Amino acid sequence: MKRKGMLLLLIALVSLALYSKYPARTGTAAKIGAQAPAFALTALDGQTYTSEQFRGKPLIVNFWASWCEPCKVEAPALVRLHERYQDQVELVAVNITAKDRIESVRAFVSEHGLPFPVLLDERAETAQAYRIVPIPTTYLVDRSGIIADKITGAADYATFEKKITALLQR
Structure with missing residues (x-):
């Protein structure tokens, strides 16, 4: 006993x-129909961004790393999306810095011309909260902070545009 x-x-x-x-x-788990996990992350530009500041406007949260080949393939579609929808949708790229190097992040951003905020997830806490596996993974969050959709793996422009169109109709 x-x-x-x-x-x-x-x-x-x-x-x-x-x-x-x-x-x-x-x-x-971060799942469709649930409240998106909150975050407060510092960006490459030194500014702190919080999930709360994006309320009232749809938000795209893209998780990536500089060494990720599918992320490199997806980057041009994200740049194009930002150019097309920047007045209607917020877009942030969350680098999983805990598994990356800041020099590599800066080089990736420069090479691909990322015009949107690049947030640094230095302890991978936000990636853990969103349960990011694999990368890239993108969450689409509606105006009230509810996860509307999720894209796992590299997406092309047409896929993103279809999902954003649905997001804007919510």
Whole structure:
């Protein structure tokens, strides 16, 4: 009986340790129809951006890394989207800086001419909150902060445009 109690205690302690180490894995997942996880991140320009400041306007949140080949393929579509919809939709690119190098981020932004805010997720906390696997992954958030859609993997301009058109009609 004593061994059984010790085994249960050990299981409880291991479970608690795992829960505290990986909170995003045990919390509510970012999913369509749910409130988008809040964030406050510093951008390459030194400004801090919060999810709250975008309320009232649809928001596209693109998660990426400079070493990601599909991210390189997708970048021109994001630039084109920004040019076309910048008055109707906010677009931010969240670099998972915890798994990247700031020099590489700056080079990527320069090479691809990203004109929208590039936010730095230095501890990957925002990526964890959104459960980002794989990259790129893009969330489309409506005016009230509810996740309307999600794109996993590199998307082309036509795919983005179709999703944005639906987002603007919400």
